[in-house]
Amino acid sequence: MGEVIDLTGDGGVLKTIVQRAKPNATGPTESISVVDVHYEGVLAETGEVFDTTHEDNSIFTFELGSGTVIKSWDIVLRTMKVGEVAKITCRPEYAYGSAGFPPDIPPDATLIFEVELVACRPRKGASLGSVSDEKARLEELKRQRETAAALKEEEKKKREDAKAAAAARVQAKLDAKKNQGKGKGKGK
Secondary structure, three states: OOOEEEOOOOOOEEEEEEEOOOOOOOOOOOOOOEEEEEEEEEEOOOOOEEEEOOOOOOOEEEEOOOOOOOHHHHHHHOOOOOOOEEEEEEOHHHOOOOOOOOOOOOOOOOEEEEEEEEEEEOOOOOOHHHHHHHHHHHHHHHHHHHHHHHHHHHHHHHHHHHHHHHHHHHHHHHHHHHHHHHHHHHHO
16 A cells, blocks of 8 residues: 555544556546545444445445535545545544434544545536536546457457467377377287
């Protein structure tokens, strides 16, 4: 894992990059503030999972800065790029605080989340320019994924062809040895 980054200066929100985004990946901005994430939250003290999107492979969507998520998420996700996975460690004052805890989380709990930024897009009512830019970016990402998938498929076919050719050579050698042995036996 990468280095630990203190995003609040008081150790309240720590970020560690688990997986870096591609160099040309985009991140949330003022005009692209709706994010889609996969995540898993655990209690730091026990390691017990208290919330996750991994079980049902769902996506959690929210708008940054709207107050719908804990403070640490608003802080960390602004620093992330699409495709990045980060470990977020947050003290209670940057998590649920003393009020509004889900019933199974102690009020003084430090929480650890592993969050993947899956996508970010403009909020409803954003300008047409930013929407068309985002649409073009998503089309480009789709094209890149399709190209990567095609390359993987091509590599897989090459490996299968190489295995088949090797098997054919081995079989030909075995057949040749078999035929040599039969010829020697008939001569005696």
